[in-house]
Amino acid sequence: xxxxxxxxxxxxxxxxxxxxxxxxxxLKTGDWKTLRPKVDEEKCIKCALCGVYCPEFCISENEEGYxxxxxxxxxxCGICANECPKDAITMVLExxx
Amino acid sequence: MxxxxxxxxxxxxxxxxxxxxxxxxxxxxxxxxxxxVEELSEYVANGHLDAEFIPVExxxxxxxxxxxxxxxxxxxxxxxxxxxxxxxxxILFIASSMRLPxxxxxxxxxxxxxxxxxxxxxDIMAEKDIGWVQLFVENGQxxxxxxxxxxxxxxxxRVLLPVAVNMDGFILSxxxxxxxxxxxxxxxxxxxxxxxAMRLDPKNPVTMGPVGxxxxxxxxxxxxxxxxxxxxxxxxxxxxxxxxxxxxxYELVEKxxxxxxxxxxxxxxxxxxxxxxxxxxxxxxxxxxxQVRLRLWRPFPEEEFLEACRGAERIIVIDRALSPxxxxxxxxVDIKSLFYGRDDAPEIVxxxxxxxxxxxxxxxxxxxxxxxxxxxxxxxxxxxxxxxxA
Amino acid sequence: xxxxxxxxxxxxxTAKNMPWDKVVASGHRACQGCGEILAMGMVMKAVGxxxxxxxxxxxxxxxxxxxxxxxxxxxxxxxxxxxxxxVASGIEAGLKALHRKGRVQGxxxxxxxxxxxxxxxxxxxxxxxxxxxxGHNFVYVCLDNEAYMNTGIQRSSSTPWGASTxxxxxxxxxxxxxxxxxxxPAIAAAHDIPYVATASPAFHLDLMNKVRKAVxxxxxxxxxxxxxxxxxxxxxxxxxxxxxxxxxxxxxxxxYEVIGGEWHLKKTAKPKPVEEYLKTQRxxxxxxxxxxxxIQEHVDWEYARLERLAAMTDSVEDxx
Numbered sequence: 001x002x003x004x005x006x007x008x009x010x011x012x013x014x015x016x017x018x019x020x021x022x023x024x025x026x027l028k029t030g031d032w033k034t035l036r037p038k039v040d041e042e043k044c045i046k047c048a049l050c051g052v053y054c055p056e057f058c059i060s061e062n063e064e065g066y067x068x069x070x071x072x073x074x075x076x077c078g079i080c081a082n083e084c085p086k087d088a089i090t091m092v093l094e095x096x097x
Numbered sequence: 098m099x100x101x102x103x104x105x106x107x108x109x110x111x112x113x114x115x116x117x118x119x120x121x122x123x124x125x126x127x128x129x130x131x132x133x134v135e136e137l138s139e140y141v142a143n144g145h146l147d148a149e150f151i152p153v154e155x156x157x158x159x160x161x162x163x164x165x166x167x168x169x170x171x172x173x174x175x176x177x178x179x180x181x182x183x184x185x186x187x188i189l190f191i192a193s194s195m196r197l198p199x200x201x202x203x204x205x206x207x208x209x210x211x212x213x214x215x216x217x218x219x220d221i222m223a224e225k226d227i228g229w230v231q232l233f234v235e236n237g238q239x240x241x242x243x244x245x246x247x248x249x250x251x252x253x254x255r256v257l258l259p260v261a262v263n264m265d266g267f268i269l270s271x272x273x274x275x276x277x278x279x280x281x282x283x284x285x286x287x288x289x290x291x292x293x294a295m296r297l298d299p300k301n302p303v304t305m306g307p308v309g310x311x312x313x314x315x316x317x318x319x320x321x322x323x324x325x326x327x328x329x330x331x332x333x334x335x336x337x338x339x340x341x342x343x344x345x346x347y348e349l350v351e352k353x354x355x356x357x358x359x360x361x362x363x364x365x366x367x368x369x370x371x372x373x374x375x376x377x378x379x380x381x382x383x384x385x386x387x388q389v390r391l392r393l394w395r396p397f398p399e400e401e402f403l404e405a406c407r408g409a410e411r412i413i414v415i416d417r418a419l420s421p422x423x424x425x426x427x428x429x430v431d432i433k434s435l436f437y438g439r440d441d442a443p444e445i446v447x448x449x450x451x452x453x454x455x456x457x458x459x460x461x462x463x464x465x466x467x468x469x470x471x472x473x474x475x476x477x478x479x480x481x482x483x484x485x486x487a
Numbered sequence: 488x489x490x491x492x493x494x495x496x497x498x499x500x501t502a503k504n505m506p507w508d509k510v511v512a513s514g515h516r517a518c519q520g521c522g523e524i525l526a527m528g529m530v531m532k533a534v535g536x537x538x539x540x541x542x543x544x545x546x547x548x549x550x551x552x553x554x555x556x557x558x559x560x561x562x563x564x565x566x567x568x569x570x571x572x573x574v575a576s577g578i579e580a581g582l583k584a585l586h587r588k589g590r591v592q593g594x595x596x597x598x599x600x601x602x603x604x605x606x607x608x609x610x611x612x613x614x615x616x617x618x619x620x621x622g623h624n625f626v627y628v629c630l631d632n633e634a635y636m637n638t639g640i641q642r643s644s645s646t647p648w649g650a651s652t653x654x655x656x657x658x659x660x661x662x663x664x665x666x667x668x669x670x671x672p673a674i675a676a677a678h679d680i681p682y683v684a685t686a687s688p689a690f691h692l693d694l695m696n697k698v699r700k701a702v703x704x705x706x707x708x709x710x711x712x713x714x715x716x717x718x719x720x721x722x723x724x725x726x727x728x729x730x731x732x733x734x735x736x737x738x739x740x741x742x743y744e745v746i747g748g749e750w751h752l753k754k755t756a757k758p759k760p761v762e763e764y765l766k767t768q769r770x771x772x773x774x775x776x777x778x779x780x781x782i783q784e785h786v787d788w789e790y791a792r793l794e795r796l797a798a799m800t801d802s803v804e805d806x807x
Contacts, residue, residue, distance in 0.1 A: 009316035009323070014257065014295045015196040016317035016554060018304035024514035024551065024558035032519065048505070052691050053728050055517060055525035057509040073513040077520035077717075078725030091725075120584035123577060147588055149580035154617030158573035161566060161614065165541065165577025168564050170591070171584055173577075191566055290590070297539045297562035297578060299596045304557035306565035313554045 029056065033076025035091040041066050043088035050080035050089060099279040099343075106237035106269045107132035109276045110176070110202050110262075113244035115146045116284035117200070120171035120291075123151040123162040127181040128214045129266035130204040134176055156181035160188040167197035168305055170296030172248065174199065178266055179206035179220045186224065192259045193228030194321050195305055196294070198251030199259045200244060201229075205366065205417075206266040207453040215454020216266040218366065218417035222427040228321045230260040230328050231395040233365040237274030240264045242345055243392075245279070249288050249335045256328040257294055258321070263394070265367040267454070279343065287342055325396050332393055347392060350401040354387030355380055357408035360470065361443075362388045364415045365428065368450075368457055372415070375462030386466065397431060411444045413469050416478070417451045425478050447478035455482060490747035492681045494703040500695045506532045515558040516550040520724025522715030522731060523547060523630045526688040527601060530628055530712070533698035536561045538597040539582075541575045543606035544568035546637045547630065562596075569610035572618035572627060575600040579623045597702045598625035604645035605635045608671045619678040619707045626701040626708045629671060632716035640719040644669040647739075648785065649778055650770045652719075657773040667785055675709035676745040682708040683745040688715075689731035693742060700744075713740045721769030730767045737764040738790045743797070750796040761786050 013019045037050075044066055051059040051067050058073035059080060069080065081089040104112075111133045114122070122141070124134035140146035149166075153159045156177050163173045177185060182203055192199065203221050207213040221231070230250055234240045240262065247260040264270060279287070295303060309317050333349060340346035351369075354361075354376040364372045369390040376388045389405045389412075391398070406412060416426025425433060429447035436442035446469045451457040461481065468474050500506065510531035517524035527547055531538070540563045542548045548565045551558035566574045579598045585591040600618075602611055607629040615627060634652045635641040642655035646664045651657040655664040676683045682704045686694040694712065701708035713734055715727040722730055734740035737759045743752040761783045765771040774782075 007312060007316060009319040012313070012316055012320050013303075015194060015305060016307065016309060016313060016320065017195075017295060018307050018552070018555060018557040020555075020557070021302040021304070022512035022558065022560040024516075024556040025512045027514035027516070027556055029514055029516065048502075051507075052505070053525065053688070055521050055528070055727070056513050056515075057511065057528050058513045060507075070513065075519045077727075078723075079520055079727055082725040083728050120588065121577065121580050123580070147584070149584045151576055151580050151621065153573060153576070154613060154620075158570060158576070158614045158617055161570035161573035162577030162580065164566050165564070165574035165579075166581035166584075167577070169539070169578045169581030169585065171581035173581075187567060188570065195566075297564060298591075299537045299539065299561055302536075302560060302562045304552055304559050304563045307552035307554045307557060308549055310553055317554075 028072055030072045030074055033074060034094060035076040035078060036071065036074060036094055037069050037078070037080050037089045038092045039066065039068055040088045043086045045086055047085060049083055049085065053079050053083050055079065099277050099283060101275060101277045103273055103275050105132060105271060105273050106240050106264070107271065108136050109237050109241040109278070110244050110264070111136035111140070112278055113241045114174045114200070115140050116279060116281060117172065117174070117245060117248045117288055119146070119148050119174040121149045121151065121166040121173045122175065123153055123159045123166065123173065124175050125153050125156045125159045125177070125181060127156065127178050129206060129270045130176045130178045130202065132270065133202060156184040157188065160185040160192065163199050164188060164192050164195065164197060167192070167199050168195065168297050170293040172291040176202040176204065178204040179208055182220045182224060183208060189224055189227040189229065191306070194317065196257040196321065196324065197259060198257055200247040200251060201259065201261050202244065203261050203263045204266040204270040205263050213453040216268050217452045217454070219419065221261070221263050222418035222420070225395065225427060228258065228325055229395065230256070230258055230325065230332065231263060232260065233263045233392055233394055234269070235367055235369045235390065237269065237272060237276050238345065239347065240269060241276050241278065242339065242343070243347065245284060245288060246335050246339050250328065250332050252291050253331045253335070254294055256324060256331050258324055258328060263366060268367045283342065287339065329393070329396050329398060349393040349398040350405045351390040351392060352387065352405045355385055358387030359385045359409065360411045360413065360466065361386070361406060361409045362413050362415060362462065363391070363428070363432065364388065365391045365394060366417065368415060368417065371457060371459055372462050375459040378459065379463065379466060384466070399435060402435070406443065409443045411446060411469060413446045413448060413465060416447060416449045419449050419452060419480065429478065444475070446474045448474065448481050449478055450481035490681070492704060492747035494700050497699055497703040500533060500692055500699060502692065506535065508532065508535065510534070510536055510560050511551065512558045512560055514556065516553065517546070518718045518724070520717045520727045522688055522727040523632050524550065525727070526630055526694070526712045526714045529688055529691055529694055530599070530698050531561070533695035534597055534599055534702055537594065538599050539578055540564070541566070541571050541578060541598070541600045543571040543602035543611060545603040545606055547601055547603070549637055568606055570614045571600045571602045571606060571611055572615035575625045575627070576618045576621065576623045579625050600625060600627045602627070602629055604629060604631040604633060605643045608645045608669045609643050616678065619675060619680050619709065622706050624706055626710065628710045628712060630712050630714040632714040632719060633668070634719050636716050636719040645671065649774050649782060651773060652770070662778055663773065672709065672711045672745070675711070679748065680707040680709060681705065681747055685711045685713070685740065685742050687713045687731045687735055687740060687742060689728045689735065690742060697744065722767050726767060733759065733764040733767060737761045738786050739764050741790060741793055743793060749801040750793065751801050752793050752797040
């Protein structure tokens, strides 16, 4: 969305409603984090609990059935690591691999 | 062809809402409005109106439910007065900022305290900045007609705003007057089915009422303000269309008495008719006097008003509400600021009259006129008929 | 005798058929580890997209809707703080009229209202009570994080005894909140609506199935959901689910349903001491052993009352 649309009253939708559903997906909340989850696929049993409990709704299943967070949204809260029944997730510093 | 009946004005207003085939009525009882919504709930109970009647637990919820129903795409009606209107205060602004057309009758009544069920305009004057189209009516026929017209005004896609029809409590609401009630075909021809411009619909999801950050709040307010300013020609157009179809013509600003009179009374609401009688009498006595009545209060019809006042040297503004600590009554404040800096600015005399049901008679108008002419009422405002000591 | 309550079209959610379609998008601005948005997201996953949401002023409204971005993928409206019951009433009534009159075709969408504990138990109690009493077909969800978090952690009537908040601070002459938590689910149940339940995001299948029941039942349903707030409770963001689990296993926040006047309680077999729960959150750290004993006693008393209610109206189930 351009700056113009943000500021020009003539371009606002009726009653300043937001007409693009789910447009918050544009927002990169991933840069809030200092720690990021690192998944050890050896330990992962694909139970999906990390995905169930992710408050960013950003952990999804990949082609091999493993569950990974989307770094674009992950705020690094660490719930996934805390709840993983197999301790397959560890929180590591953003810059570390 | 409609039929002419004698009925209570409140029932006439309910009839207008029925003719508008409203989808939702959400209301809470408050004197002197209650007869309207009693009648509507009876229509619903008897199958004469296919609507949901929500008997809410407060006026705050009446307006909130009206907003919800409006957002769902329904045609909505409610009515209130005084404390009820004050309780709605917060949500009134939200209804207009969400651009939700709905019609509300305000049976104008004094605000507490002391508690008073009787008429004045202090309720609506506390709500003059809500961003609604606001009309004032003078008699029963007008109440019925403008209620029907209000739907057409608010729902016009150039407007999309809520409309308040102000009707003096008791003085109008409880009077039995002759009224012509249009039949359903006529009403349908005048008022087409409501086509919401936006509604809460899972097939086309919108987020209504988001957080207005400083980057957008001003623009959001200006959008509503411009819609309200832009509603004036639509009000005119709708009232013209009404006149063409029903033969009853209503102007935004009405004038009577002598052409280009030196002195003018300015009134809103039912007091206008008493004033009219007084003006006729004064003219018979040889006075150069006329009267201007505001039918459209918001948006303020500047051009029409100035045109109606052309040549006047003195305007006696009758306010039916007190604005303590302010320079003038609420109506006179607008009038003074309108004339400020103009070479043709007349003297503005401001009289606050008829508070909390105090009678204002033709004799009062004659006396106000005499005292204003004698220069006794200049400066600030005069609370008419106030007793200082027994 | 209790009312026979039907859940037409109820489809049970299991680990195998969990709905993953998120109706609340990523990119929302909730705090790290927010248990409230997590609970709300779970509710919406269970409800699906054929819904209209009315949201009270509060954290969830603020973090999902700052213009020009919305996290909502279903129609959503925010009007004010104290009136969400009334707004939802209006939406439901409007839809009902429009569908009946044939102006809108198809199935009626679900009407869901969200409010925090302040919006529900304090400022919005009147409008909620009105909406429940009038019998509108909608689901009211209270996301209870036990204080006014959006304005900066002020106490509400839902704040538990002893919790330190910015308007019930612990001090030399104060133990924090001086009152016990208002029993909001019981107030909702007292309206004799068909369905009331408490839920916790730590027990996600239980939560989602309660949502499905609430949506399928005809008439008003009330869900009271425990919503951990790491920011306001001064606990670690990664512990939100842990704390939520402890709240249930320590009997601080029991999970139960009230269906047509029958109280169904899933009994916690070996309850943990409340101290274990309290020590996870710094809002309780000033409490002495004597204070904790007061809380334990109150928790036990409330739980025993629940058991009595369940025994009177139904049977107490043992923990699964």
